[in-house]
Amino acid sequence: MTGILLAAFFPSQNLVMRKMIILQLVIVMHRAYAYAQTGYWQQHVDYTMEVKMIVKSNRFAGTQTLRYTNNSPDTLKKVFYHLYWNAFQAGSMMDRLSREQMTQKISLNLFKDKVGDRIRKLKPDEIGYQSVSDLTMDGIPQKCQVDETIMEVFLSKPILPHSTVTFRLNFEAQVPLVIERAGRDNPETGVRYSMSQWYPKICEYDKEGWHPTPYVLREFYGVWGNFDVRITIDKHYILGGTGYLQEGNKMGYGYEDPGNRVSQPAGDELTWHFIADSVHDFMWAADTGYVHLVRPIPNGPVLHVLYVNHKKEPSVDTSWMDLADAVKNAFPFMQQHFGHYPYRQLSVIQGGDGGMEYPMACLIAQPNIGTAFHEVVHNWYYGLLGSNESLNAWMDEGFTTYAEDLVWVNYLRDFVKHYPANKRARSVLNYFGATSPAQHAEHYGNYFKLRASGLEEPLSAHADHFETKVAYDIGNYDKGAVFLEQLGYIVGARVRDSIILEYYRQWKYKHPDGDDFIRVAEKVSGIQLDWYKEYWLQTTKFIDYGIDTVTEEGEGKTRVLLKRNGNIPMPLDIVVEFKDGHRAWFYIPAYLMFGSKMPEDDLPRTNCVPWRWTEPVYTLHLPFDKITIKRIEIDPSQRMADVNRKDNSFVLDR
8 A cells, every 4th residue: 555655646756766665665654663662761860969168158058969860762862960059149131130030019919029039139149059060971071151041061971761861060059138039148947958959950851852941930859869968067057848868867957866875077067968969959068057846747758847946945936846746647548648758767857938838858947837738748749759940830839738738627626626715726627627618718809809900811821931020920820729629529529539540640759730630630531631730720710600591491390591691611500499398409510521420429410411511501490380489500619710600699579
């Protein structure tokens, strides 16, 4: 058949030439088939770093050895590194964009811009910088070009598929004043060093290619691997962060085994040695006034909480003790609902400029239990699932925000059980713990405000490319959280919960994107959900359904005309309440689902014909006399993000 086709298209070619063309086509088709059959892959790194911090000058220098394994099917002719701290200089991309957004007059902005014009006001000894020298690959010097926060390395020899090379480099840096996440001497906390994004970090290469994302405003993406880090610093400093501290009995400061006598090495400095396996970043913090609380968690990690106390007399801050106990008590719930936490340690450390997550650790500025819950939950949706936050911030921030609400309610229930006289806790629990949507009511409300403002942008936008900070914040945190609660409305809450656990089981230690999550959701639920992802994440279309009219349709029958005023199709739960007090439930699947959710309770339910998304109206036929009906309501659980609920219920004349 192929020969006939070739003869038709190349009639002047002789038989030998046609056979050669056929052979080339077969080879091309074979390669295409092989490529299509290639399974999931991801790159791998092994970092070994030694750094020495000079606390008087706030500078440090170090060496880095990086074994880089190219597990991709591609030949790499260059690599990229992040040099994040070069953003903290006047005229940087972060400086310019922050000052531009500072001029935006948006009353809806619920989140204060932390950067503003602070970068351009930094003095020479207050800026941040990172510089690299003597970079080699397998011992051969490589040509490098630095453009602010990205270093491009032009390789003298390509890295072949499924091969490993070793990069070595020297680097030095100056720790900036805290502006965004990282830095030193935050006046709000008094913490000396919050060391995140502090080392030359190789950029991620995945199925979409390189991700040399400049540090402009927000979000990160890193390669999975192992870290072996030695930090030499003045011996009065106490450290905490990612990884397992080696030889804690020699270091002390609460890291020693119970009852062990600490014997620190002689000299004015200590070298702290941390090892972390299967992580995609490494953070540490240091201060001379850290108080170290240790809380072993049953069937979980050892919890380390470090907070500053620079007072001369010993004292214990009960608010940090309460926080440590709250995280310890909430952790079993997290593991039960989000997946097993595989590491042996977890650190909550005072530092940074608000709250920020890192593998095995987080930084929070103040002892706020809610902030601690949020950042700890990030260990699942940032630390262990490792999505590209720049392109899928909703998967990290939105899922974490949703999960934080669940943790809060569970914590309050347990708290009230032990302290029933606490009226404030009971009041909060009565509101947030009453029903599932009430737990997430704030996020629905914020989404509705964003929608009404006209500032909403698709969640598929790159994190740095949102026109306004409020569109990014409310979109990814609040609308992202609504995504999961509303998914429970579409497939059923119990099925949604199973999806979350199966998603974690299949994709931990990988880099899932929105398509990966939706495929898990479809397989677990048996329902098509690509339409939900497309509408909710890739557009700013909205949901709005209403009851138009209710009329008699003959003896024992009532006709309900439903209208779709919005442009996102959804399934509908409808309850009919009768004057004698009993209820009847009706369910209209969305046509694009090609399936139906199972009933979520034991009440009988009538399944109706699916509503096609091209039809603006739908007629629901009820087998009841109109005179017997008291009220009809769409989505009584209020989990559907309907922007106008005023027409969702219809009360009949008494």
